[in-house]
Amino acid sequence: MKTKKIIRFMLVLFGTLFFTSLQAQNTGEKLPYDDPAFKGKIERTYDKSKQAWPELPSLPKGAPNVVVILLDDVGFGMAGTFGGPVPMPYLDKLADKGIKYNRFHTTAICSASRAALLTGRNHHVAGSGFLVEWATGFPSYDMMIPRKTATFAAALKYNGMNTAWFGKNHNTPDWETSAVGPFDRWPTGMGFDYFYGFNNGETDQYHPIIFENTTPVEQPKTPKEGYHFMTDMTDKAISWLQLQKSIAPDKPVFMYFAPGAVHAPHQVFKEWKDKFKGKFDQGWDKQREITFKRQKEMGIIPADAKLPARNPDIQEWDKLNADEKKLYLAMMENYAGYMAFADSETGRLLSAIDKLPDADNTLVFYIVGDNGASAEGGLEGTLNEIKALNGIQSSLKENLKEVDKLGEYGTTPHIPVGWAMAVNTPFQWCKQVASHFGGTRNPLVVSWPKVIKPDGIVRDQFLHIIDIAPTIMEATGTTFPDYVDGVKQVPLEGxxxxxxxxxAKAPELRTQQYFEIFDNKAMYKDGWIAAHQHTKPWRQDVAPGFENEVWQLYNINEDFTEATDLSKKYPEKLAELKKVWEEDAIKYKVFPLDDRGAARLSVPKPSPLGDRKSFTFYEGAIRIPETAAPNTKNKSWNMEAMVNTVDGKKDGVINALGGMDAGYVLYVKDGYPTFVYNYFGTETKITSTQKLPNGEASVKLDFDYPGGGAGKPSKVKISINNKEVGNGDIPATIPGRFGLDTFGIGEDTGSPVTRNYQVPFKFQGKIEEVNINLL
Incomplete structure (x- = not known):
């Protein structure tokens, strides 16, 4: 009898637990949901049974479509919609039927802002303390978004919403972007059904490195035929959206639309930059004043706001010489043209959204920049952005040679710091500098015709990019689960x-927020903000150390632009905020602080190649990211290719790494093996004195590096069947990264390493194998 009671108790307990688990499933405490119970009846034969289809997850009735648009590297004072010098009629149109926000904040850097956006957690908590390419082996800086901070897209997808991502993905560790993955941190592993874009901080807009889901694909036409990636990705986004609504018009969808614009390289067709000819002749100092005045007139900033003093590192415009003005004006006209082009292409998407059957129930967030405008082009700007990121500044003379081609195919320009500061008006500083609003404050426009009725009032609640995720969850009638894919989740911090x-006068929701990038840090609390500016983005070789930090203090309820430092007047308030920053830094996993600049590019990172020094590749190994390819920089190495050719079919690329900004390539032209080393646009060419013989042959390259530091001159020798047939000197080598493009065997995908051939210049013969040895 006792045994029966125990069994009965266990059955009741099991039933209670089972019912509780069903409740957890139905309330969204874990995702994905358990398979639904079968509600029909099963007998021995079908005719006595009753079928019942499983009920699949779906959003609450009336849930909206959601579109998040995120531009790249745009200053607060860039868009005409917010008082800037670049007309953006499509952004204007969206704002006219929606609302504008003037106190929305990002993290001051690309990867970090995007991780915070997608996960709804602070960027350090999401493992994204800085940039993918600058990752270090600490939990908050390894750039490997942990499973415990799943994206809100995953929650939407598991609740039955189709999801897609177009454009820039700067959240997959670049050593995981090869054909061997892993793929769980690609967009398709982070909650997106479909991805069309590039995995990097940037890409050449005329020769992009495109992936469709996890498969590399090449652009459908050439730059001469009018190709530009922004147009391509917009076409894909519109097609995806229209297909979704053609099949299931009532089913809501989520789209993340993230152009590379206007991040460098600033590449745009001539007709767009020509629209701004002469529009900036007043110079960057006067432009700040013009923008500031217009922002007040438009009500974007308070009437009593003060314009902070010009950064003392920026040369006064009137003291520049004629050549400097010529170059810097051309760079700004091109940059503005790129921004206007981005608005036009984004406008095509917005026009397509307006034609949806449920257009009025489409919630659009248009975030005008993932940080402030970038000063990474240096004080003088550059026409080779990869060169600048390697810490090497182009001369004025070098840049002027290409000024008429600036922005067109073959150039990868970036504006000088003076213009970056000007388009961050009315704030101090710029991208990377998380201590001040020039780095962290970006315009936001929100439209949802069914819910939002335009009232012309600029919203001034203090918001952060982590607040987007919970807003979308509330708007779609969903809640973020405690578990995703079996992993206990860190609660949303937005x-x-x-x-x-x-x-418009809704109470403040965010009364406290920390900021930190490169030890540029700030602490906002109840209308006050303490700020420590630590590093200068245009001096990546300078690390000032962590002692004797200088902090400023601003009352932003009275000083919208952070123009008046109150640290000496209210030392107790400053001390209070510094203490709160330290508390938040511990809470949100900010430590260890790291102010190293370009040195972080060369920090050893994980690689699918492991610690191997010898590698064998076969024909068809293409689109391998630099971090997953043999690291041939700053060391001696050799390569031997075993090829098989016949008369008239000997030409083509054997191995290429990089592109038009920097790289190397071993190829055959007119039968002669040739090696080209591209040092930031300066090519050194070494050609064999003998042609390849018919049949099987060995082509060997010996690269002799002297050591003694990074970027040193080197010697190269070419051999055919172990007989030397050519040699030469490389005057200088790449110290840090080759940049935008990838590694490949048998063809040169993307932009060409050299202008001596047309890509992909596929090898005509047979490549049996290519062996590379690091010495």
Whole structure:
């Protein structure tokens, strides 16, 4: 009898636990949901049984479509919609039927802002303390978004919403972007059904490195035929959206639309940059004043706001010589043209959205920049952005040679710091500098015709990019689960600001927020902000150390632009905020602080190649990222290719790494093996004195590096069947990264390493294998 009671108790307990698990499933405490119970009846034969289809997850009735648009490297004072010098009629149109926000904040850097956006957690918590390419082996800086901070897209997808990502993905570790993955940190592993874009901080817009889901694909036409990636990705986004609504018009969808614009390289067709000819002749100092005045007139900033003093590192415009003005004006005209082009292409997407059957129930977030405008082009700007990122500044003379081609195919320009500061008006500083609003404050426009009725009132609640995720969850009637894919989740750290959609005077939701990038740090609390500016983005070789930090203090309820430092007047308030920053730094995993600049590029990182020194590749090994390819920089190495050719079919690429900015390539032209080393646009060419023989042959390259530091001159020798047939000197070598393009065997995908052939210049013969040895 006792045994029966125990069994009965266990059955009741099991039933309770089972019912509880079903409740957890139905309330969204874990995702994906358990398979639904079968509600039909099963007998011995079908005719006595009753079928019942499983009920698949779906969003609550009336849930909206959601579109998040995120531009790249745009200053607060760039877009005409917010008082800037670049007309953006499509952004204007969206703002006219929606609302504008003037106190929305990012993290001050690309990868970090995007991780915070997608996960709804602070960027350090999401493992994204800085940039993918600058990752270090600490949990907050390894750039490997942990499974415990799943994206809100995953939650939407598991609740039955189709999801797609177009454009820039700067959240997959670049050593994981090869054909061997792993793929769980690619967009398709982070909650997106479809991805069309590039895995990097940037790409050549005329020769992009494109992936469709996890498969590399090549652009459909050439730059001469009018190809530009922004147009391509917009076409794909519109097609995806239209297909979704053609099949299931009532089913809501989520789209993340993230152009590379206007991140460098600033590449745009001539007709776009020509629209701005002469528009900036007043120079960057006067432009700040013009923008500042217009922002006040438009009500974007308070009437009593003060314009902070010009950064003392920036030369006064009137003291520049004629050549400097000529170059810097051309760079700004091109940059503005790129921005206007981005608005035009984004406008095509917005026009397509307006034609949806449920257009009025489409919630659009248009975030105008993932940080402030970039000063990474240096004080003088550059026409080779990869060169600048390697810490090497181009001369004025070098840049002027190409000024008429600036922005067109073959150039990868970046504006000088003076213009970056000007388009961050009315704030101090720029991208990377998380201590001040020039780095962290970006315009935001939100439209949702069914809910938001335009009232012309600029929303001034203090918001952060982590607040987007919970706002979307509330708008779609979903909650973020405790578990995703079996992993206990860190709670969302953002807060929904949906209350501001219908109430311009909704109470403040975010009364406290820390900031940190490169030890540029700030602490906002209850209208006050303490700020420590640590590094200068145009001096990556300078690390000032962590002692004797100088902090400023601003009351931004009274000083919108951080123009008046109150640190000496209110030392107790400054001390209070510094203490709160330290507390938040521990809470949100900020440590260890790291102010190293370009040196972080060369920090050893994981690689699918492991610690091997010898590698064998076969024909068809293409689109391998630099971090997953043999690291031939700053060392001696050799390569031997075993090829098989016949008369008239000997030409083509054997091995290429990099592109038009920097790289190397071993190829055969007119039968002669040739090696070209591209040092930031300066090519050294070494050609064999003998042709390849018919049949099987060995082509060997010996690269002799002297050691003694990075970027040193080297010697190269070419051999055919172990007989030397050519040699030469390389005057200088790449110290850090080759840049935008990838490694490949048998063809040169993307932009060409050299202008001596047309890509992909596929090898005509047979490549049996290519062996590379690091010495």
């Amino acid at each position: 807060k929904s600001f949906m209350s501001t959609f219908t109430n």
